[in-house]
Amino acid sequence: xxxxxxxxxHYGRSHIxxxxxxxxxxGEVIGIFGRxxxxxxTLLKTIAGWVKPSEGVITLGELGLGGLTPDRICxxxxxxxxxxxxxxxxxxxxxxxxxxxxxxxxRPAREQRRAVEAIYDRFPRLGARRHQLGTTLSxxxxxxxAMARVMVGEPRLVLIDEPSxxxxxxxxxxxxxIVRELRDRGAIVLLVEQNVHEALSVSDRFHVxxxxxxxxxxxxxxxxxxxxxxxxxxx
Amino acid sequence: xxPIDYLQFVLAPQVVNGLALGVAVVLVALGLTIIxxxxxVINMSHGEFYAIGAYVALAMGAAGIGFxxxxxxxxxxMVPLGMAAERLLIRPVFDSKDRHVTTLLVTFGLAxxxxxxxxxxxxxxxxxxxxxxxxxxxLFGIIxxxxxxFLIAVGALIVAGVAxxxxxxxxxxxxxxxxxxxxxxxxxxxxVSLVYAGTFAFGVGLAGLAGVLLAPxxxxxxxxxxxxxxxxxxxxxxxxxxxxxxxxxxxLLLTQVQALASLVISPVWTDPIVFGTMVAFLVFRPQGLxxxxxxx
Numbered sequence: 001x002x003x004x005x006x007x008x009x010h011y012g013r014s015h016i017x018x019x020x021x022x023x024x025x026x027g028e029v030i031g032i033f034g035r036x037x038x039x040x041x042t043l044l045k046t047i048a049g050w051v052k053p054s055e056g057v058i059t060l061g062e063l064g065l066g067g068l069t070p071d072r073i074c075x076x077x078x079x080x081x082x083x084x085x086x087x088x089x090x091x092x093x094x095x096x097x098x099x100x101x102x103x104x105x106x107r108p109a110r111e112q113r114r115a116v117e118a119i120y121d122r123f124p125r126l127g128a129r130r131h132q133l134g135t136t137l138s139x140x141x142x143x144x145x146a147m148a149r150v151m152v153g154e155p156r157l158v159l160i161d162e163p164s165x166x167x168x169x170x171x172x173x174x175x176x177x178i179v180r181e182l183r184d185r186g187a188i189v190l191l192v193e194q195n196v197h198e199a200l201s202v203s204d205r206f207h208v209x210x211x212x213x214x215x216x217x218x219x220x221x222x223x224x225x226x227x228x229x230x231x232x233x234x235x
Numbered sequence: 236x237x238p239i240d241y242l243q244f245v246l247a248p249q250v251v252n253g254l255a256l257g258v259a260v261v262l263v264a265l266g267l268t269i270i271x272x273x274x275x276v277i278n279m280s281h282g283e284f285y286a287i288g289a290y291v292a293l294a295m296g297a298a299g300i301g302f303x304x305x306x307x308x309x310x311x312x313m314v315p316l317g318m319a320a321e322r323l324l325i326r327p328v329f330d331s332k333d334r335h336v337t338t339l340l341v342t343f344g345l346a347x348x349x350x351x352x353x354x355x356x357x358x359x360x361x362x363x364x365x366x367x368x369x370x371x372x373x374l375f376g377i378i379x380x381x382x383x384x385f386l387i388a389v390g391a392l393i394v395a396g397v398a399x400x401x402x403x404x405x406x407x408x409x410x411x412x413x414x415x416x417x418x419x420x421x422x423x424x425x426x427v428s429l430v431y432a433g434t435f436a437f438g439v440g441l442a443g444l445a446g447v448l449l450a451p452x453x454x455x456x457x458x459x460x461x462x463x464x465x466x467x468x469x470x471x472x473x474x475x476x477x478x479x480x481x482x483x484x485x486x487l488l489l490t491q492v493q494a495l496a497s498l499v500i501s502p503v504w505t506d507p508i509v510f511g512t513m514v515a516f517l518v519f520r521p522q523g524l525x526x527x528x529x530x531x
Contacts, residue, residue, distance in 0.1 A: 050418045069428070070421035086419040088412045095408040102424030149423065
């Protein structure tokens with residue numbers, strides 16, 4: 001269970017997140033929508049520990065995440081797929097994936113190998129390019145790698161920021177299929193996405209953010225809520 | 236003098252001497268470039284860590300500890316020193332806006348302090364430990380001191396070992412990932428603070444090892460770090476700040492240029508050639524011959 005209470009965070013003097021409350025349970029996909037610059041990405045970065053919360057509480061199960069370093073947050077079961085994928089230049093596909101294995105401490109080498117092979121079975125194109133530098137992959141393949149790098153760690157909470165940005169429609173469908181897989185594995189997924197229609201197809205619930213606050217929350221299947229969402233973000 | 240004699244008695248010995256100096260410079264530059272590539276910190280005290288390694292080896296050698304044991308012991312002793320320096324001097328200013336200037340000044344201050352402390356403890360005079368491997372070998376008519384051959388071989392092994400760890404292990408992948416993108420690496424579980432401290436300490440350990448290895452050739456004196464570090468900085472800049480292979484290629488190349496140029500022009504002009512090369516690289520190719528650690 002993810003619980004966020006009274007979350008505030010700043011970039012320097014700019015007050016970006018201004019009191020966000022949010023709950024999510026295992027196997028739930030929560031869409032986070034809003035116009036550019038309203039604090040969606042900062043919300044994910046605050047949960048991931050890239051931005052220190054100035055106030056508020058973030059808990060995942062029994063664990064308090066607020067104020068922890070990003071590596072400790074990762075070890076608490078949080079995976080982060082940031083907006084620009086952040087594939088490490090100079091590292092091969094396999095090396096990028098091997099870093100994802102660090103999330104689970106003390107996993108035997110044989111299990112680690114099995115987890116990586118399972119990823120290659122799921123993403124054959126990554127398997128075929130395992131010795132290639134990650135940054136030489138196509139945009140879609142890099143997005144797969146960024147998501148696979150998180151999946152290999154088997155996180156309980158996955159934060160995904162704009163996964164479909166700049167990708168061809170076929171790849172976008174694949175990206176959202178992965179989001180469904182994460183949900184089916186029982187992970188909580190917080191999905192920030194501009195492609196609202198696609199995102200709603202995988203989301204259970206959603207929140208609309210404006211100026212660092214949640215101004216509307218709804219059910220993805222509820223037609224009235226969807227209509228209100230479209231009004232708010234003026235799609 | 237016939238061309239064959241010139242080759243055998245003038246050119247070849249000069250190339251071998253240049254090679255030994257090149258390996259020595261690469262050993263000092265290796266730690267410097269790793270620290271720069273990883274932490275983005277220009278460690279002005281790196282030469283003094285090299286000097287500390289040499290003095291520790293000198294003192295322990297005088298106390299009866301054998302050279303071969305010192306080769307292992309001194310770098311190990313340098314690691315906690317590096318950890319302490321990183322924790323007390325680098326980390327407190329690491330996240331400041333002016334990190335480059337601040338860390339440069341902090342480490343420069345440390346260098347001055349260490350140099351004076353070495354003067355106070357060991358005196359200003361030059362000391363030279365005995366050569367661990369005496370004698371010379373006749374290599375196709377070229378007489379090469381055995382210890383220089385040993386230095387070339389060990390230097391190659393150290394470079395290969397470091398490159399293996401950095402480029403072929405998961406630990407190395409963690410280091411390169413953290414060098415490129417600290418936040419993303421941390422979000423995948425890389426303990427970035429520990430990796431930074433470990434990398435700094437590893438670089439300091441390498442400087443200490445260089446001190447042990449080079450003391451029998453270049454002697455030990457309080458300003459030895461300052462003298463050597465200028466050439467090491469040049470190598471790091473020309474090779475590409477943070478690039479291990481860059482340090483190797485630039486180190487071997489520049490010292491050969493220095494050695495061979497001194498055959499045709501007055502030796503006083505070799506330093507301007509080398510440092511002029513550094514200035515030219517800074518102006519026209521600031522990224523150096525190779526990229527940076529963690530970068531493509």
